Amino acid sequence: MSGVDQAAPGGTTTARGASPTAVPLAGATAPAGARGGREAYDSGRRWEFLYFAVRNKKLLLGLGVEIIFVLAAIIGPYFAPYPAKEFVAAAALHPSSQHLLGTTYFGQDVFSLLLDSLRESYLVGFLGAAFAGLIGLAIGFVAGWRGGWLDEVLQTLTYIVVMIPSLVLLIVIGAYLKSHSAFFEGVFIGVTTWPWVARAVRAQTFTLRQRDFVDLARLSGKRGPAIVLKDIAPNMASYILLAFILLFGSSMLIAVNYDFLGLGPTNGISLGDMLNLAELWSGLQLHMWWWFIPPGAVMTLMVAALLVANVGLDEVFNPKLRET
Amino acid sequence: MTRYFARKLGLYVLAFWAGVTIDWAIPRLMPGNPIAAYVDRFALNSQGPWTALYKLFDKAFGYNLPLWDQYWHYWDNLFHGNLGISLYAFPEKVTTMIAQAAPYTLALLVPAILLSYVLGNRIGAMAARRKVLDNTVLPLGYLFQAMPYAWLALAAAFYLAAVEHWFPVEGGYAAGLASGFTWAYISSLLYHWFLPFLTVFLVSFGGWSIGMRNLVIYELETDYARYLRALGARGRLVRRYAYRNAVLPQLSGLALQLGTVIGGNIVTEVVFNYPGLGHLIYTAATDQDYALLQGIFIFIIVGVLVANFVIDIVYIWVDPRTRLSMQGAAA
Numbered sequence: 001m002s003g004v005d006q007a008a009p010g011g012t013t014t015a016r017g018a019s020p021t022a023v024p025l026a027g028a029t030a031p032a033g034a035r036g037g038r039e040a041y042d043s044g045r046r047w048e049f050l051y052f053a054v055r056n057k058k059l060l061l062g063l064g065v066e067i068i069f070v071l072a073a074i075i076g077p078y079f080a081p082y083p084a085k086e087f088v089a090a091a092a093l094h095p096s097s098q099h100l101l102g103t104t105y106f107g108q109d110v111f112s113l114l115l116d117s118l119r120e121s122y123l124v125g126f127l128g129a130a131f132a133g134l135i136g137l138a139i140g141f142v143a144g145w146r147g148g149w150l151d152e153v154l155q156t157l158t159y160i161v162v163m164i165p166s167l168v169l170l171i172v173i174g175a176y177l178k179s180h181s182a183f184f185e186g187v188f189i190g191v192t193t194w195p196w197v198a199r200a201v202r203a204q205t206f207t208l209r210q211r212d213f214v215d216l217a218r219l220s221g222k223r224g225p226a227i228v229l230k231d232i233a234p235n236m237a238s239y240i241l242l243a244f245i246l247l248f249g250s251s252m253l254i255a256v257n258y259d260f261l262g263l264g265p266t267n268g269i270s271l272g273d274m275l276n277l278a279e280l281w282s283g284l285q286l287h288m289w290w291w292f293i294p295p296g297a298v299m300t301l302m303v304a305a306l307l308v309a310n311v312g313l314d315e316v317f318n319p320k321l322r323e324t
Numbered sequence: 325m326t327r328y329f330a331r332k333l334g335l336y337v338l339a340f341w342a343g344v345t346i347d348w349a350i351p352r353l354m355p356g357n358p359i360a361a362y363v364d365r366f367a368l369n370s371q372g373p374w375t376a377l378y379k380l381f382d383k384a385f386g387y388n389l390p391l392w393d394q395y396w397h398y399w400d401n402l403f404h405g406n407l408g409i410s411l412y413a414f415p416e417k418v419t420t421m422i423a424q425a426a427p428y429t430l431a432l433l434v435p436a437i438l439l440s441y442v443l444g445n446r447i448g449a450m451a452a453r454r455k456v457l458d459n460t461v462l463p464l465g466y467l468f469q470a471m472p473y474a475w476l477a478l479a480a481a482f483y484l485a486a487v488e489h490w491f492p493v494e495g496g497y498a499a500g501l502a503s504g505f506t507w508a509y510i511s512s513l514l515y516h517w518f519l520p521f522l523t524v525f526l527v528s529f530g531g532w533s534i535g536m537r538n539l540v541i542y543e544l545e546t547d548y549a550r551y552l553r554a555l556g557a558r559g560r561l562v563r564r565y566a567y568r569n570a571v572l573p574q575l576s577g578l579a580l581q582l583g584t585v586i587g588g589n590i591v592t593e594v595v596f597n598y599p600g601l602g603h604l605i606y607t608a609a610t611d612q613d614y615a616l617l618q619g620i621f622i623f624i625i626v627g628v629l630v631a632n633f634v635i636d637i638v639y640i641w642v643d644p645r646t647r648l649s650m651q652g653a654a655a
Binding site: 156159160162163164165166167168169171172173174175176177178195196249253256257260261262271272275278279284285287289292293295296297299300301302303304306307308311 | 335338339342343346347350351354355358466467469470471472473474475476478479481482486487493579580582583584586587588590591594595605606608609610612614617618620621624625628629632
């Protein structure tokens with residue numbers, strides 16, 4: 001997926017990217033979780049997942065690369081050779097031993113900037129995924145569990161959100177807002193990318209609620225919300241985890257697009273902001289490739305690692321996909 | 325048939341209403357006063373003329389009316405095809421500016437969407453059953469999905485245009501060329517069109533092929549496919565059935581993807597300085613040209629809805645079940 005939409009292109013870009021793949025993924029993952037029923041939460045089952053998890057090369061590779069980048073984001077700035085925002089050298093220097101990735105048009109050290117900008121990219125990606133996941137789960141559960149008119153209303157809402165291109169909306173909003181924070185960007189991404197999660201969760205809730213164990217829970221006098229959270233949700237746990245990973249990747253890619261167009265947090269530094277500055281100050285025409293190629297390559301690696309880990313996790317949860 | 329379309333049409337009308345209302349509400353909900361910001365641009369140094377000018381513009385834009393009237397006027401204007409006048413390119417009409425930019429965007433988007441969808445589906449379906457293809461298409465597809473749109477476009481513009489000079493770095497056609505039905509002009513258009521098209525195409529292509537591969541693999545494991553094989557049907561026939569079933573979720577995915585693809589297209593147009601709607605809305609935002617911004621927003625929403633309508637019709641055509649259920653309802 002990913003949809004990478006950038007792109008919420010999951011499909012294409014993540015969002016973009018996310019989406020087309022997310023749909024099949026949902027289809028592939030759902031049966032595995034559902035088949036397990038409540039046993040899926042037995043501890044024996046959990047150990048089985050762990051058994052396959054530590055033996056899955058894709059998962060280990062993806063996770064390993066991702067952990068390196070997360071560590072770089074957290075502790076990297078303390079080890080950066082130069083203060084990221086300060087003008088430490090002559091402008092537009094080629095990469096050298098003093099400046100691993102050269103300097104910008106203004107004389108900032110690109111490598112230090114890169115280390116410093118990882119944090120904001122991860123933060124926005126996490127916020128976007130968290131909000132999209134929460135809204136999508138809430139709406140999907142309510143629509144799938146209650147059904148009826150509420151389902152109709154929520155589906156219509158989902159449809160409308162899908163129809164309104166989020167980037168265009170953000171451009172219009174951005175023209176009126178003088179400044180905003182990374183939190184705003186993350187929330188905006190979450191509020192515009194939840195629909196595909198809601199759809200998949202709704203569909204799965206719909207099938208799960210007709211199962212015997214749900215009837216039993218109902219007969220025992222449990223209330224709706226408790227059944228959804230304690231009986232239905234655990235059966236989708238694997239799907240929810242996979243969806244969160246895809247959302248995380250797609251949110252980071254969407255944020256790159258926003259930042260690139262100058263719609264990101266005011267005075268922020270993120271990978272997208274580096275691309276934006278490089279474009280604005282003719283990095284392209286001046287052939288300063290070290291300014292704009294590394295940030296995008298790093299982002300590609302960050303998201304690709306997530307996608308690879310995601311495929312690996314899918315194999316762990318879904319016995320049908322395991323290579324024996 | 326009528327019920328199906330009535331329902332769909334109802335959804336479109338609702339989405340259109342929501343889009344227009346959001347468009348109308350944004351300037352009124354946002355902090356700050358757009359009229360004051362506009363008057364500030366004149367850099368008047370005394371309060372008297374400032375107030376006079378403020379009152380004049382407040383009235384001219386109709387911001388002094390009650391909110392309800394403003395809303396009503398907005399719709400009234402919309403239905404008269406009046407999206408207002410650009411502030412930056414005064415006195416150009418917003419509709420004229422959109423009409424000039426839209427062909428460029430459509431020329432990028434329509435071929436990129438159709439071609440990536442068709443080719444992506446074909447190649448993805450092939451990858452589902454050929455190991456060699458699977459081992460190349462899948463990693464490549466994931467790689468393209470992991471790339472930020474903006475960066476792919478920048479990298480392509482840098483390597484293929486700035487370094488190798490195979491393509492122009494920016495613009496929609498060579499500067500100083502008169503538009504017209506001449507070979508020089510049309511070839512220049514195509515020459516400038518190719519690189520932006522390629523980047524939009526590549527990113528979408530990866531998504532479609534991965535989606536199709538997964539779907540076909542899933543379909544080949546279903547009961548009907550097993551049954552066909554048990555009957556001794558040839559592999560080709562089974563795969564054809566699997567393909568026809570797998571294409572349905574892909575088609576609904578296409579409808580969901582439109583907004584994203586349009587977003588990616590905006591980024592691409594900005595990178596290549598391509599004179600389409602994406603570039604226009606970007607400059608409108610930097611120039612704070614509000615009428616133009618809001619006009620393009622509405623135009624894009626209408627475009628998305630029209631495209632969805634087309635996809636709905638195609639869906640009926642590819643999925644016999646929708647067709648049958650509609651005939652059943654009519655009978």
